[in-house]
Amino acid sequence: MDNNPLKISTLLAKLESELKQLISKRKLKNPLMIGIHNGGGWIAEKLHHRLALQEPVGIIDISFYRDNFSQTETFSQVKPNLLPQQMEGRDIILIDDVFYTGRTARSALNEIFDYGRPRHVILAVLIEQEGREVPLRPDCSGQTLLLANNERIKLTGPEPLALDIQSPDKQLTAA
Amino acid sequence: MNNFQLNKEGRLHHFITIEGLSKEILTEILDTAESFLGISEQPVKKVPLLRGKTIVNLFFENSTRTRTTFELAASRLSADVLSINIETSATSKGESLLDTIRNLEAMHVDMFVVRHAISGAGHFIAQNTAPHISVINAGDGQHAHPTQAMLDMFTIRQYKHDFKPLKVAIIGDILHSRVARSQIQALKTLGVKEIRVVAPKTLLPSHVEQLGVKVFNTMEEGLDNLDVIIMVRLQKERMTSALLPSEREYFKCFGLTEERLKLAKPDAIVMHPGPINRGVEIASSIADGPQSVILQQVSNGIAVRMAIMTLTLQNKGDSV
């Protein structure tokens, strides 16, 4: 497995460029960037800086919105959301580190809509791992991967940020 | 032997009494409550965790304050809530306890939150209800009030962080207090250094020291060097049942005054499950003063009850 395609800075650069295009194409006004805690939050900070957005990054924790098929829940480490008071009618850029089954994105959408109906939501992820289970897809991604059944890709951070491909037998580290 | 409150996997299914629950489970409740604390401060005070679940508040003993806390907790978890107040009088025989439960079960509910005037009602309901239904004890007779004890522990942890070095005193009508009994069990399990009870002899149950507490009959001795002061309510009936002469005398001997508060540590916190009797158990200035955490207890009450409801109902996931 060649390490180069998973270089973080490369992926971020691609996302930055695609997001700029999308913001222009969709005519997004004063977009609010929201990262999905944990990994999405770290990526959102980086992209927020690259895109030079004025409004502070928002963070949501989707623990309370997970469905039963997600990992077993304990609610001991749930962080409170960092979101502005007024969410109705906003244009939102939702950021996550890995898009895999799509359930996280589904949960995040539900949570955001509970705060108020946004005008637009676009989803940007660092890595899209094939294995969708709900009819959602990111609007842009740094890289698409197809992994073996028992392999998962994971972002570690916040400094340094690194992508790991984990399988039960061994762990391969990328840059 | 697994405590009857736990399911086969050792996770919480009922919450009737602190007795028999491990430190790990109590800590899990506190940690989970921590997560729920933030929700009440957000513009949207709701999460969908218990959406589709039906929770019945079955109150055989009147209580506006506890009932509303449970209603709010259930609503914030997006559950459907039903509150039923059943007046029980000693002389009238209405529908039996069991029949009331069965009728509600037939309406496909998921949880009973029960408050009853008779000790053991919580156990009885938990042991006679359909297996998928969770039961939470909102206070039974003089036996237990475990959700109150947990919110008290949560409050103590908020201000003191570590339970181990703490000296805690529970002051007031211990004899009739289900809150005190649950608090003593929780404090013991969480491993505080010392638990004291302070009360006149008529308000202390027999063999109370066997609960693992130091007994004091005067405030002067009992308050010395304390970290946490928990006041327990004095009910008006105690004067007419020949347990105490008057509220005035009670306040004189056992009221928490500024003078007496000075005997405790300067950073001691003052707690009360409410409603407070100003000038009977506690001086107004203290109830409203800097060391009082009484209002914080109330906010914490919702988060803690949300945590307990979630932990008991969520565990259906794998086994049902």
Add this chain to the structure above:
Amino acid sequence: MSKIHIANGRIIDPENNIDQTGSLYIADGKILSAIEAPADFTADITIDATEHIVCPGFIDLSVRLRDPGLTYKGTLQSETTAAASAGVTSLCLPPDTRPIIDSQAAIELIYDKAEKANYRHVYPIAALTPQLRGIELSSMAALKQAGCIAVSNATVPLANLLVLRRAMEYASSHDLLVMHHPVEPALENKGCAHEGFFSTHYGLPGIPEASESIAVAQCLELAKLTDCKLHFSQISCKSAVIKIQQAQKYGLDISADVAIHQLHLTENDIEPFNSSYHVLPPFRTAKDRQMLRKGLANGTIKVICSDHQPHDLDAKLGAFPETEPGISSLETLLPLMLSLVNDKAINLTQGIACLTQNPAEILGLPLGALSPGLDADICIFNPDLSWTVNPQNWNSAGQNTPFWGTTFKGRVTHTLQSGKIIYTLKLNTS
């Protein structure tokens, strides 16, 4: 009537000081002789009692048949069957039936029913006060004539000590035994458990030991004052035993019984909130149990009774304090007595005496012994036979017992009442 030969059993007859293997001979409903074979005896029925114990039928001082009046809890039929299967050949019925046993008619009704159920030795205890109200005196002369064996106010308190004094004097003047439950109602204060660690721990209203010992002390003073023959029903605490012992030393005619389960269970055995353990008087501490056993051993307490109180299901379904107290206890009487012997609290002869010779003496009845000429009330039991308390092995209508599901050793195989076999154990051959 048949001639019965009970062969080869270990005959234990405390009254006549017999404890040896041999035969018992019965004819015409009476005992002919024990050990020595009577001349020209041909048995119609022979019962082989090898490896069994043969003793006088048990006399139980407190058995609530629930009939007449509370037949949803038990009937004369079901409960006398239970009694027979427990080796009990005579039982005393407390006055709190419906109607209350305070009239001749009530007593005749009971005799009628007992006759129909083929269980003759039901001895009604009449009410001390009309309707057990505790205010006036009942017609004790008439009640005695109608056949009551003693008088008692059951578990209902009397209005005040003056009424108790007068009742004792009056009963005494008619040579009637007064049986009394020693309880000071103000101190009992609607409690449901012994006031001690268990009640404190579980927030249950408690009954202090003082409630019983104060009532005992008051009654003893009255007994002294009135010269009345007094029997304490079902005592439960150490102080009561000590006071009764002192009174007996002093020379007062005082006797007492204890419920068999009080000799075994304490507050430490109570499964939290399990209503099977709800009894009055409540299960107390280990020290109380120890003193009750000592009192039995040294003769202060002369009688063990079952305090049989069968209940319907609803009576025990509810939060502990709301349930009705009482255990269905006839059928565990024998194995629990044997367990006491096993614990070396008393020996077997004493145990049997507490169920036979002694209660007979207190009631003044020609029973409880295997003397020639007495009614042939016999109990034959196998002390080593194991059995489990379950629906197959249970005759009482009430299944309310903390011993449900327990396996015991010791079971009655035959019971004879006035020379008639009223019970034979039928075992399912597996």
